[in-house]
Amino acid sequence: MFASEVIKVPIERPYADVYEFLADPLNFNRWAATPGSEMQALDGGDWLVDIPAGQQMVIRFAPRNNFGVLDYQIFTPGETSGPITPVRLIANGDGCELLLLWKQRPDVPPGRFRSDVEWIESDLHRLKTLLEGG
């Protein structure tokens, strides 16, 4: 088992609105990846996206579901799948919360793990600002 960290952001918008936003892959580059970058649809529902390191990666989102599960996996073009990042949206009163579990994969040193967590936190805060301001 790997060390892990729960990253959580409250969003003051109705659960249904936030789920609709996040379940649409075309919104992904409005808060994650390289904001404003192109997203190109691939066969089988996958997407090709630019990531901040300047590479292109394939991203695959969980199918729509009634549980608020928004898992995604990212892998390099040519691979068939990658590690799954678990993400879930839960209702909280008239708002909601997005929960993500980030795991420290083998060969990732603690310092890199910490900086990945900070990256994700800042992405989630960008999402929060975007949705609460809109």
Add this chain to the structure above:
Amino acid sequence: MFKSRTISIPIDRPYAEVYEFLAEPRNFPSWASNLGADFAHVGGTEWSTTTRTGRVILRFASRNDFGVLDHAVYAEGTKPIITPMRLIANGDGAEILFTLLQRPGMTDAEFESEAEWVRSDFDALRSLLETATPNEVVFHDEK
């Protein structure tokens, strides 16, 4: 929005085994302390029990591929309170994420006490699953 706390519980046992155990409501009394002795199947995904506040119905999430193990609790004629819980694979083990919300009418002290109950229930679950050999843990598979 309410104050919330997400508790994460690592369990050193394969995801599929832990999911099978948790997806079967019959296994709940072996680790969840707030269930009455009269915990019984009502029908479908609904079970009933008597707590200190009276008889309640517990509705469990139906089986799914996402590891979602939510349950809703309600008394006759009241709005269900949904508690989100999910099992996630982590290497050769698994991890539970459980989110407790401080509902209206719940004081800070009650919230803290509830969090402690949850923590101690999950400690019991963890030690049950990590120390039992597969034969000792009763898995009720839905066939």
